[in-house]
Amino acid sequence: MKHKRQDGIGQALGHAISDKRLEVLRRIGESGSISQAAREAGISYKAAWQAIDTLSSLSGVALVERTVGGSGGGGARLTQEGTRLLALSDELAKARQTVLARFARSGQSPSPAGDGLGVRTSMRNQIPVVVESVSAAGRGDLAAQVLMRSEGGHSLTSSITRESADLLGLRRDLPVLLLCKATAVLVTPEAPAPQAGRCQMPGKVLRIARGRERDEVTLVLPGGATWVGFAEHPFGRRKGQSAFASMPDSALVIALPTH
Numbered sequence: 001m002k003h004k005r006q007d008g009i010g011q012a013l014g015h016a017i018s019d020k021r022l023e024v025l026r027r028i029g030e031s032g033s034i035s036q037a038a039r040e041a042g043i044s045y046k047a048a049w050q051a052i053d054t055l056s057s058l059s060g061v062a063l064v065e066r067t068v069g070g071s072g073g074g075g076a077r078l079t080q081e082g083t084r085l086l087a088l089s090d091e092l093a094k095a096r097q098t099v100l101a102r103f104a105r106s107g108q109s110p111s112p113a114g115d116g117l118g119v120r121t122s123m124r125n126q127i128p129v130v131v132e133s134v135s136a137a138g139r140g141d142l143a144a145q146v147l148m149r150s151e152g153g154h155s156l157t158s159s160i161t162r163e164s165a166d167l168l169g170l171r172r173d174l175p176v177l178l179l180c181k182a183t184a185v186l187v188t189p190e191a192p193a194p195q196a197g198r199c200q201m202p203g204k205v206l207r208i209a210r211g212r213e214r215d216e217v218t219l220v221l222p223g224g225a226t227w228v229g230f231a232e233h234p235f236g237r238r239k240g241q242s243a244f245a246s247m248p249d250s251a252l253v254i255a256l257p258t259h
Contacts, residue, residue, distance in 0.1 A: 020167045021051040022089050028052075028064055029078045029086065037076075047163035059085065123253065125180040127225040129156065134170045136162070146170055146254060148178060152222025156199045158252035168256055177255040184251035185229025187217040189236050191244045200246040203227060205237050219245055 020041050027037035028048075038048035056063050063082035067075035078086075129148040137143040137159065144165040146158045156178065170176070186192075192200060203219030206226060215235040219227045229245045237243050 020169055021055050022086065024048050024051040024167075025055060025063060025078070025082060026086055028076050029083065032067070032075055032077055034064075034076045042169075043166040044163065047166045050163045051167055055085070122181070123179040124182045124228050125178075125185065126255075127151070127178050127221070127227070129176060129178045131170055131172055131174045131176060133172060134165050145249075148176070148254075150178075150201070150221065150223060151225060154201050154222060156201070156252060157249045158254055159197075159249045160254060164254075168254060170254070179253040179255055180227075180247055180251050182216070182228040183230065185227065185245050185247045187219065187229040187231040187235070188244050188246070192246050195246075197249055198246050199249050199252065200244055201227060202242060202244055205239050205241050205243050207239070208235055208237075210234070217243065219243055 020043060024037050024041050024043070027040050028034055031037055031040070034048050034052070035045055038045045041048065043051075052064050059081060061081045062079050063085060064076050065079055067077055127150060129150050132147040132149050132155070134144055134146050137145050142162055143159055144162045146160060146165065148156050148158065150156060158178070168176075191202070192198075194200075201219075201221055203221045205217060206220045207218040209216040211233055213233055214230045215233045217229055217231050217235060217237075219229070221227050227245050229247070231243075235243075
């Protein structure tokens with residue numbers, strides 16, 4: 001049981017170190033109030049609870065407990081595991097800065113979008129982009145539309161919840177990583193007709209892996225990044241020829257690189 005708990009704490013740190021979830025937890029410990037922690041972190045009360053729920057689920061233990069009294073959302077305090085999580089986070093941050101400083105002295109600085117070492121995922125498509133705007137999907141809608149610009153100057157839109165946008169602290173000119181499952185990407189020889197809720201990018205064929213019903217196609221995007229998707233077999237393009245990738249905006253995941 002203790003081993004599983006330690007694994008859970010590691011999961012929580014791995015997912016939360018780059019966004020506001022740990023900040024919310026820290027502010028709860030300082031103020032004893034979830035509502036005040038939300039205000040100080042600049043997010044909604046609902047988003048603060050989402051942060052607590054996510055960290056608790058990843059940790060496998062309760063990190064916050066409610067107390068009697070308190071204003072707004074009532075009183076709250078960190079459990080022993082919540083305090084331990086923050087202590088581990090501080091130690092990891094110190095160790096990380098030590099390593100980055102050593103690389104900086106040797107002239108091996110991380111890229112502007114971060115070093116990406118904090119992201120481990122099955123998603124093969126991971127490219128650096130910059131946030132251009134964050135807006136509500138519609139009046140009264142709980143989703144947000146995040147418009148981003150790739151290194152090649154192409155615009156892409158991701159649909160996420162407003163709470164997620166708050167917790168990530170998304171804002172104009174913020175460098176982020178854009179992720180997408182290869183199986184969600186459709187590659188076609190010609191540009192598809194514009195369709196609401198879908199994004200598309202032009203590229204040139206780098207590799208084709210032939211399959212029985214589908215071909216896996218790797219494209220080189222403007223700016224030099226690669227993007228992997230699937231096309232109907234047989235795909236009618238060769239290496240170096242142009243092709244297009246399209247995907248639902250709901251399939252595009254935003255991640256903050258660690259710094």
